[in-house]
Amino acid sequence: MINTLKCFVACMLVLFSMQMAMAQERLQSPEQFLGYKLGEQFTTHNRILDYVNYLAAQAPNRIKVQEYGRTYENRPLVLAYVASDENLPRLEQIRENNLRQANLLNGQVQGAQPAVAWLSYNVHGNESVSSEAVMQVLYDLVDPNSAQSKEWLQNTVVIVDPMVNPDGRERYVQWYKQASNRGGNASPYAWEHWEPWPGGRPNHYYFDLNRDWAWQTQIESKNRLEVYNSWLPQLHADFHEMGPESPYYFSPAAKPFHENITPWQRQFQNTIGDYNRAYFDKNNWLYFTRENFDLLYPSYGDTWPTYNGAIGMTYEQGGSGRAGLAYKKEDGDTLTLTDRIAHHVAASKATLQATSEKADKMKQEFRKYYQNNLKNPAGEYKSFVIKGGELMLAT
Numbered sequence: 001m002i003n004t005l006k007c008f009v010a011c012m013l014v015l016f017s018m019q020m021a022m023a024q025e026r027l028q029s030p031e032q033f034l035g036y037k038l039g040e041q042f043t044t045h046n047r048i049l050d051y052v053n054y055l056a057a058q059a060p061n062r063i064k065v066q067e068y069g070r071t072y073e074n075r076p077l078v079l080a081y082v083a084s085d086e087n088l089p090r091l092e093q094i095r096e097n098n099l100r101q102a103n104l105l106n107g108q109v110q111g112a113q114p115a116v117a118w119l120s121y122n123v124h125g126n127e128s129v130s131s132e133a134v135m136q137v138l139y140d141l142v143d144p145n146s147a148q149s150k151e152w153l154q155n156t157v158v159i160v161d162p163m164v165n166p167d168g169r170e171r172y173v174q175w176y177k178q179a180s181n182r183g184g185n186a187s188p189y190a191w192e193h194w195e196p197w198p199g200g201r202p203n204h205y206y207f208d209l210n211r212d213w214a215w216q217t218q219i220e221s222k223n224r225l226e227v228y229n230s231w232l233p234q235l236h237a238d239f240h241e242m243g244p245e246s247p248y249y250f251s252p253a254a255k256p257f258h259e260n261i262t263p264w265q266r267q268f269q270n271t272i273g274d275y276n277r278a279y280f281d282k283n284n285w286l287y288f289t290r291e292n293f294d295l296l297y298p299s300y301g302d303t304w305p306t307y308n309g310a311i312g313m314t315y316e317q318g319g320s321g322r323a324g325l326a327y328k329k330e331d332g333d334t335l336t337l338t339d340r341i342a343h344h345v346a347a348s349k350a351t352l353q354a355t356s357e358k359a360d361k362m363k364q365e366f367r368k369y370y371q372n373n374l375k376n377p378a379g380e381y382k383s384f385v386i387k388g389g390e391l392m393l394a395t
Contacts, residue, residue, distance in 0.1 A: 026058075027055070027058050027059065027139070027142065027143060027144065028054070028058075029139055030051060030135040030136055030139055033050075033051050033054060034047060034051065037338075038132055038133075038135065038136060038338070038341050039132070039325075039336060039337040039338030039339075039340075039341050040183075040325075040337075040338075041177075041325070042128060042132070042173045042176060042177065042325075042337075043131070043132060043135070043173075044170065044173060044174075045075055045131075045163060045166045045169060045170050045173075048131055048134075048135060048162060048163060049076060049078060049162075051135050051138075052065055052078065052080055052135075052138065052162055053065055055080075055138055055139065055142050056080070058142075059142045059144070061085045061088060062082060062083070062084075062085065062088060062141075062142050062144075062153075063080055063081065063082050063088075063138070063141075063142050064080070064081045064088060064091070065078055065079070065080050065081075066078065066079045066081065066227075068223050068224065068226070068227045069219065069220070069222075069223030069224070070219075070223075071165075071166050071167045071203070071204060071219065071220055072167060072203065072204035072205065072219060073166075073167045073170075073204050075166040075167060075170070076166075077161075077163075077164075077166070077220060077223055077224070078161075078162065079159055079160065079161055079227065080138060080159075080160040080162065081157065081158070081159055081160075082138065082141045082142065082153065082157070082158040082159075082160065083114070083153055083156075083157045083158070084150070084153040084154055087114055087153070087157060090111065091157070093110060093111060094113065094114060094116070094157055095230065095231055097109045097110060097111070097113045098113070098116055098231060098232055098233075099230075099231075099232065101113075101363065101366055101367045101370070102232050102309065102366070102367075102370040103370050103371065103374055104232070104370075112155075113363065114154075114155045114156050114157050114359065115155060115156050115157070115234050115235070115355050115356070115359035115362050115363055116156075116157045116159065116231060116232075116233040116234055116235075117156055117157070117158050117159070117233055117234065117235040117236075117237070117351065117352060117355045118158075118159040118160075118161070118228065118231070118233040118235065118236045118237075118305075118310075119134075119137070119158065119159070119160050119161070119236075119237050119239070119348060119351070120161045120164050120236065120237070120238050120239065120301055121133070121134045121160070121161060121162055121163060121164065121239045121344075122134075122162070122163045122164055122165055122169050122239070123164040123165050123209050123210045123238060123240070123301060124165065124168065124200075124201045124202075124208070124209075124210060124240060124241070124320075125165045125166075125167065125168020125169035125170070125171060125172050125199075125200035125201055125202070125203075126168065126169070126171075126172035126195060126199050126200035126201050126320060126321035127201070127239075127240050127241035127317075127319070127320050127321070128169055128172055128173060128200070128241075128321075129241060129317055129319055129337060129340040129341055129344060130239035130240070130241070130317075130344050131162055131163045131169060132337065132341050133239070133340075133341045133344035133345045133348065134160060134162040134163075134348075135162075136341065136345050137160070137344075137345055137348045137349070138160060138162070140345075140349070141153070141158060141352075151356070152352050152353060152355075152356040153356075154356075155356055155359045156352060156355050156356045156359060158352060159231065159233065161224070164209060164220065164224065165202075165203050165209050165220065167203050167204040168200045168201060168202055168203050168204075168209075169200055170200075171199075171200040172195065172199065172200025172321060173200070175195060175196070175200070176192060176195075176324060179191050179192045180192035180324060180325065183325065184324050184325025184326040184337075185324075185326075186326040186327055186328040186334050187328060188244075188322070188327060188328060190324075192324045193322050193323070193324055193327065194322075195321040195322070199321055200321060201321070203218055203220060205218065209221060210238070210240075210300055210301055211297075211299050211300070212299060213225070213298075213299045213300065213301060213303075213304035213305075214298050214299035214304055215299060228305075232308065232309065232310070233305070233310055234309075234310055234311065234355070234362040234363060234366045235310055235311045235312075235351070235355050235362065236301065236302070236305035236310050236311070236312045236313075237312075237313050237315060237347075237348070237351050238300070238301030238302055238312070238313070238314050238315065239315045239317075239344055239347070239348075240314055240315060240316045240317070241316060241317045241318070241319045241320040241323075241340070242316045242317070242318060242319075242320060243318065243320060243322065244318050244319050244320065244322045244323040244327045244329060244335055245318065245329055245330060246288075246316070246318040247285075247286035247287050247288055247318055248280065248285060248286065248287040248288075248315075248316065248317055248318065248343050248347070249287065249288055249289065249291070249292070249293060249314070249315065249316035249317075250272070250273055250276040250277075250287060250289060250313070250315055250316075250347060250350075251269040251270075251272050251273050251276075251289065251313045251314075252266075252269035252270050252272075252273050252289055252290055253269060253290070253293050253294055253295045253302070253313070253314070254290055254291055254292055254293055254294045255290070255294075256294075256296075257294075257295050257296075258295055258296050258303075258307075259378075260307065260378040260379060261295060261306060261307075262365075262369060264365040264368075264369075265306060265311060265365075268311045268358070268362075269311075269313065271354060271358065272311070272313055272350070272351060272354050273289050275350040275351070275353055275354040276346075276347055276350040276351075278350070279346040279347070279349065279350045280343075280346065283342075283346070285343060285346075293314050293316065295312075300312075300314070301314065302314045309366055309369040309370060309373075310366075311362070313351075315344065315347045317340050317343050317344055318335060318340075319335060319337075319340045323335055323337070323340065324337070325337045
């Protein structure tokens with residue numbers, strides 16, 4: 001009887017494993033799930049979340065979704081955690097280990113510790129391409145047939161925020177759908193390229209969330225930073241857009257750098273640039289570096305993480321609210337939403353490849369950053385405030 005029961009349990013486990021494998025083999029791409037190719041139209045917030053949740057349901061051993069808050073218009077804010085089959089069940093242990101490396105938890109690091117990379121998309125709502133690209137990025141990471149992704153996830157946990165600013169993005173997308181021609185009109189004089197005030201860039205209260213990392217005045221920032229601070233990733237990448245006449249921008253950032261940015265952080269700006277350059281050169285895509293985008297103001301999505309020990313960077317794709325589905329540039333070339341998506345997908349992959357291949361060095365420098373600041377912090381501290389209940393003490 002006992003042997004029969006053991007045989008039955010073993011058979012059921014094998015059957016379950018086979019069913020899981022078959023479900024993953026049938027994993028739908030964004031095009032199959034949505035019913036159109038990425039770039040043919042803009043995808044609404046709810047459909048993007050539907051696809052993220054679909055991936056989590058189909059590949060529960062590779063991706064986990066967490067709702068971390070709601071916007072002022074009650075739209076869900078979510079994170080997708082992507083990791084190897086071995087690491088996804090260990091997420092809490094990995095998170096605690098990461099805080100131990102930053103001297104924020106006592107005890108020793110337990111088990112193998114991967115690097116942690118956090119990718120944020122669409123903090124400016126009308127810089128809408130990034131939330132289209134993120135669906136392809138997640139699919140490629142979860143795809144069971146991707147040997148490349150499996151290799152990257154062996155020593156990297158990836159945290160993805162598919163849409164930082166849902167209210168602003170939905171404002172833009174709904175306006176564009178009403179104003180545009182079917183398939184888009186590439187003429188820069190068409191109505192669809194002249195988004196009215198206030199536009200989709202800010203959140204519900206017309207606040208620029210990419211100026212709110214340090215101050216956390218908005219509910220989206222407060223909720224996001226609570227989770228971010230509980231992880232403290234080694235890398236944070238922020239995906240943006242700029243005017244449609246510009247090519248793609250990736251690090252290194254423009255000088256001067258803030259004096260407290262470490263030599264390693266400066267060096268890795270160049271390393272990330274080299275990885276991106278390889279992807280873009282392979283496809284003959286135009287790009288620029290070292291111009292316009294600095295690392296000084298402390299409340300951007302690249303600087304705030306940098307001042308908290310991470311490698312922080314901004315990616316900027318030409319397009320923004322002007323570009324729509326297609327935009328004819330001054331040089332006669334037509335910039336399409338499909339082009340913009342491909343560029344952000346490539347930059348995402350270059351970032352994850354760099355993180356994976358440099359994971360040991362990133363973890364080492366992350367520990368060093370917090371050890372140095374524990375013993376010899378940068379900057380001059382003239383006062384501090386301790387808040388406790390109704391009591392406020394200042395020295």
